[in-house]
Amino acid sequence: MNVVVKELQLPWHGDERGKLIALEALTDLVPFEVKRVYYIFDTTPGTVRGKHAHKVLKQLLICVSGACTIECEMPDGTKSEHRLDWPDRGLLIEGLVWRQMKEFSKDAVLLVLASEHYDESDYIRSYDEFRRLSGSGEMK
Numbered sequence: 001m002n003v004v005v006k007e008l009q010l011p012w013h014g015d016e017r018g019k020l021i022a023l024e025a026l027t028d029l030v031p032f033e034v035k036r037v038y039y040i041f042d043t044t045p046g047t048v049r050g051k052h053a054h055k056v057l058k059q060l061l062i063c064v065s066g067a068c069t070i071e072c073e074m075p076d077g078t079k080s081e082h083r084l085d086w087p088d089r090g091l092l093i094e095g096l097v098w099r100q101m102k103e104f105s106k107d108a109v110l111l112v113l114a115s116e117h118y119d120e121s122d123y124i125r126s127y128d129e130f131r132r133l134s135g136s137g138e139m140k
Helices: 127-136
Strands: 004-009 013-015 018-020 036-041 049-054 059-065 068-073 079-084 089-094 098-102 109-114
Touching (some): 004 079
Antiparallel strands (some): 068 079
């Protein structure tokens, strides 16, 4: 399975009236069919969201208002942090990646485009299970 954590600069169009970003499925920016869209907002200060990995799901995360930090851990144990603080920046996540969303500003709205409909069986909610799967090669 391919594993990707990639920051994206989203191209915008605009003039003195404002800016517009258009995202289309099955392109370089959104390399999957979008089957679900959701957003996280009004997050309590100090809250950490996520704390899971997915077996199949691909996501593009965009903080369309405010800011938040996405912390990712790859199957090989490599960790990275990504600050999403402008609506023209996105984070593409594919494959077995442990993710946590944290440090939400009061006005944060985190938009998520997902490749699949909600499926609880796709979630790995136990960090120990994530490490077991990623270390054993079962999910690679």
